[in-house]
Amino acid sequence: MLPIERQNxxxxxxxxxxxxxxxxxxxQIPxxxxxxxxxDIKTLEDEGKIEYLFGGAVRLSDGSGEVEFTKKEHKYQKEKKQIAALAAQEIHDSNAIYVDSGTTCTLLLDKIKNKRITIYTTNTQVCHIVGNFKAEIVLIGGNYNGVTSSLTGALTNDLLSRLRFDKAFFGMNGxxxxxxxxxxQFDEAIKKQLIAKRTSQSFILADSSKFGVSSNVQALELKDAILISNDNDSQIAKETKIICP
Structure with a gap:
């Protein structure tokens, strides 16, 4: 039985x-x-589909399919910092870029704040960047999701549809x-698809714990974006370029 079949x-x-x-x-699954x-339970928990409770019991989550930002930001910190550093090397002065929501994308925002670039983002964690910095940062408005620290919806998509980017950096769950x-989430997938069509080059920031994991909405095909990760995968590498240490 395949992992996704067991998880379902x-x-x-x-x-x-x-x-x-x-x-x-x-x-029941002997x-x-x-x-x-x-x-399998760990995978489903990371995807926000179930909750692992004290005492070893599990239950369905509230149905959002997402894990709170604060619960994810301390996981795989070393790997995420590696990925953010590699992504920062792809960004050059005068670039206009989009940076997505997610813990690794948030680390990227902090790394590139002193580059002479324009950053467009729907990641509300950008509001925690304070002090003097060289980048011009534009927060795109929309419906606020407090779980993911992300903005989505009709207003977001309308504003994004008027912009073009040199490069876009996305977070993904699988x-x-x-x-x-x-x-x-469907609205996140639609937003990512819209941005991918309006950028010259798309990158996915995902640590290797997300390899072989599938969430319920496809945002992009593997060939649509370069993967930046902490590790390689021979099967994924047949479909797209992987940048790793």
Whole structure:
């Protein structure tokens, strides 16, 4: 059974019984090991689809499919800093760029604030950048999502449709050979697709924990953007260029 099939089975079980313990899940999916189920649960938790509770029980999340920014920002810090540093090397003076929401993109914003560039973003974490900096920063308005620190919606898309970018840097929830670059939310996917059509070059910032992970909405195909990551993947590399240390 493929990981995504097991994970979908876990979600179906939790739809019928909102709270379940690991051994109960194992009784209903008996042909896999406990350690494999734990990995599937971790993947679903990282995608924001389920919550792992004290005592070993799991339940469905509130349905947003996203994990709060503050819960993700301390995970894989070393890898995310590597990725942000590599992405910063792709940005040059006078560039007009778009930087997406997400923890790695937020690290990138801090790294490039003193480049002589124009940064357009829908990432509200940019408001925490204070003091003197050389970049011109434009925060695009829209509907505010407090979970992801992101702005989306009709106003956002209208404003973005009037702009063009030299380069765009996106965050994603999953990078999969079959399903491409994915995100849990439809409005985020639409926004990313719009921006990708209005930029000369697109980059995805994703650490290797997202390899083989699929969320429920495809934003882009692998061939549509260069992947910047902390590690290589031979299968993904057949479909797109990967920049890694």
């Amino acid at each position: 089975q876990i979600l179906k079980i939790l739809e019928n019984k909102n709270l379940s313990k690991l051994d109960e899940l194992h009784n 042909n896999v090991s406990i350690s494999t189920l734990r990995r 990078v999969d050979i079959n399903n491409g670059y994915t995100t849990p």
